[in-house]
Structures are given as C-alpha cells and as structure tokens.
Amino acid sequence: MVAELGCATGPNTLKLMPELVKSTYQTFRARNRKDIPQIQIFLNDLYFNDFSTVSRSLPKFMKDLEKERDGDVGPLFISMTPGSYRKRIFPDNFLHFVHCANSAHWLSKVPNALSNESGESLTKGCLYLTDSSSPELVRAYHEQFAKDFISFLECRAQEIVRGGRMVVNMMGLVDEKKVSEFNIPFYPATMVEVNRLVSNEGSFSLHKHETFTLDWDMPEGDKMDVLKRARFVAQTDRVASEYMISTQFGEVFTDEFYRRFADRIRRHLAAGYQLQTFHQVISLIKK
Ligand SMILES: C[S@@+](CC[C@H](N)C(=O)[O-])C[C@H]1O[C@@H](n2cnc3c(N)ncnc32)[C@H](O)[C@@H]1O
Numbered sequence: 001m002v003a004e005l006g007c008a009t010g011p012n013t014l015k016l017m018p019e020l021v022k023s024t025y026q027t028f029r030a031r032n033r034k035d036i037p038q039i040q041i042f043l044n045d046l047y048f049n050d051f052s053t054v055s056r057s058l059p060k061f062m063k064d065l066e067k068e069r070d071g072d073v074g075p076l077f078i079s080m081t082p083g084s085y086r087k088r089i090f091p092d093n094f095l096h097f098v099h100c101a102n103s104a105h106w107l108s109k110v111p112n113a114l115s116n117e118s119g120e121s122l123t124k125g126c127l128y129l130t131d132s133s134s135p136e137l138v139r140a141y142h143e144q145f146a147k148d149f150i151s152f153l154e155c156r157a158q159e160i161v162r163g164g165r166m167v168v169n170m171m172g173l174v175d176e177k178k179v180s181e182f183n184i185p186f187y188p189a190t191m192v193e194v195n196r197l198v199s200n201e202g203s204f205s206l207h208k209h210e211t212f213t214l215d216w217d218m219p220e221g222d223k224m225d226v227l228k229r230a231r232f233v234a235q236t237d238r239v240a241s242e243y244m245i246s247t248q249f250g251e252v253f254t255d256e257f258y259r260r261f262a263d264r265i266r267r268h269l270a271a272g273y274q275l276q277t278f279h280q281v282i283s284l285i286k287k
Helices: 017-030 051-068 135-159 191-201 226-249 251-270
Strands: 002-005 039-045 076-082 095-101 160-173 204-215 276-286
Touching: 017 039, 017 051, 039 051, 051 076, 095 135, 135 160, 135 191, 191 204, 191 276, 226 251
Parallel strands: 002 039, 002 095, 039 076, 095 160
Antiparallel strands: 160 276, 204 276
C-alpha cells in the first residue's frame, strides 16, 4: 500500500511510481519470493485538485509503464484519495510507503500572531518573511510549521505499518541566517528544525536526511528571453500557491498578483541573479 500525498495534477503526480514498481520487484526477487507483488497506489491531494485529469492520464501511464518494463508489471491498482493530509486519510496500520513531495513546507494557515502586544502589524506591509523580518514574525511562522508538521507526523504514524517508510521532500533553508523571501503560508524549515520535530514527535526514526538545490528556471533559461523565463517561474509558483492567494486576497486580485510577481522576477533575472531553491529530503522509518 503506497500513498503519494499532495500529488497535484501534473508531471510529478506519478513520477515516482515507475521507480517504485521497479524497486519493489527487485526486492521481491532478491528475497527469492515467488509471488508477484500487488501494488496499490493512493493518489492524494485536496478536494479541489483536478482528479479527473489525473484519472484520464492513467491509461497512458499504464501503457508506458508496461512498455518500459517490457510487460513485467503485475497487479497495479491506482486510486484517488481526496482530502487533507493534515487529518487522517487512511485506516490504522495500512500503508507501507508514503511519499510527499514539495508540499510539507506549505502551512495550513497564515500564523495567527502577526501583530505584537501593542497591536502593530509584524509584517509591515510585506506578504512574506524577509531577511529583515522581526524575530517575533519568524517565530510565529516557525511555531505554525512545527504544529502542522507534528500533526502530519502523528496522522501518518497511525496509518503506516511498523517498519513502513515515509519520504518527505520539502523546500528548506541552509541555515536560519539565510531567511530569504517567501510567500505567506509557506515556511522553509532548516534541517535542524526538521530533525528536532521528528525526534520530538517520536514515532519515526530518521533513516536519511539529504539536501540538494534546484535551478528555478526554464530548461536552458540562460539562452531565453528574460520575460519568458519570469512568466514561466511565476506560473510554476502559481500552480502551487494560487488557491491560497485567491482565498486570501480574492480571485479578482490573483491575475494581477502573479503579473506583478513575474515582473519582480523579470527584474531579478535581468540584473543577472539566478533563482534557485534549496530542498531537503527526509527518509523516515515507522518505529
Ligand atoms: C507544489 S505542489 C507539489 C505537487 C507535486 N507533489 C510535485 O512535487 O510537483 C503542492 C501540492 O500539495 C497539495 N496540498 C497542499 N496542502 C495539502 C494538504 N493539506 N493535503 C493534501 N494536499 C495538499 C496542493 O494542493 C498541491 O497540489
């Protein structure tokens, strides 16, 4: 039983699955198991995700997989499980492997404590944390992330069988001094914070913790027009954040928001800066 949490509708929805099928078969064969693995994959995202498009992509996915594996594919079942992974979405002791990519850094809501004791706004007109954000604001984001991440771990701890694995890939920070800009309900935690939360929650042991950076740009972006690159980057962000931005500010403002965002990126790229994202991947084993 496998779950892909926050699967979205796009190129990454089923990206891991061929690799997962391959390694499951390899493991069975390495252990001399004669039975054919039966794999059930649950694709999860929020209720408004475009599951119809995901469903329509499945015949091609299965066909490509069979071709890639030269017909060596046993029973493979794929289901959709709409709902928030911040709550329970599967029965007790049900899942053997969980994957969650590029989602866990999104917060369930903007932190409450966005004003100080005298009622002054801590954001000072910014829509995100910046290097100059007050320690109170950074703390409010950190506390919201801690709450969300712990409840995510608690739910999965009930759903994953003992010895089951979970791999979470999320955006993060190299260290706390490098707090760069990010949008409202988003918190790039440091590795130290994530380790501490996993250990405090207590249900999982940390198997591996790795980091990598990705260029946030079009392929061969340096040869492309800056405006085109900026629009591409803004669009990739829009796929992930539009729901939250339109909920926060209203749909009327959303197009303008992303237009202005693209313009900021254009100026950034035109000044010769590169856009990169820092990621961390944790591999956990249910105790
Ligand atoms: C940036 S996209 C990542 C999509 C895909 N996993 C990838 O790696 O490209 C984040 C996805 O997480 C989903 N998501 C955010 N909060 C969620 C929640 N509480 N429960 C389930 N899905 C959630 C969003 O709807 C969105 O599709």
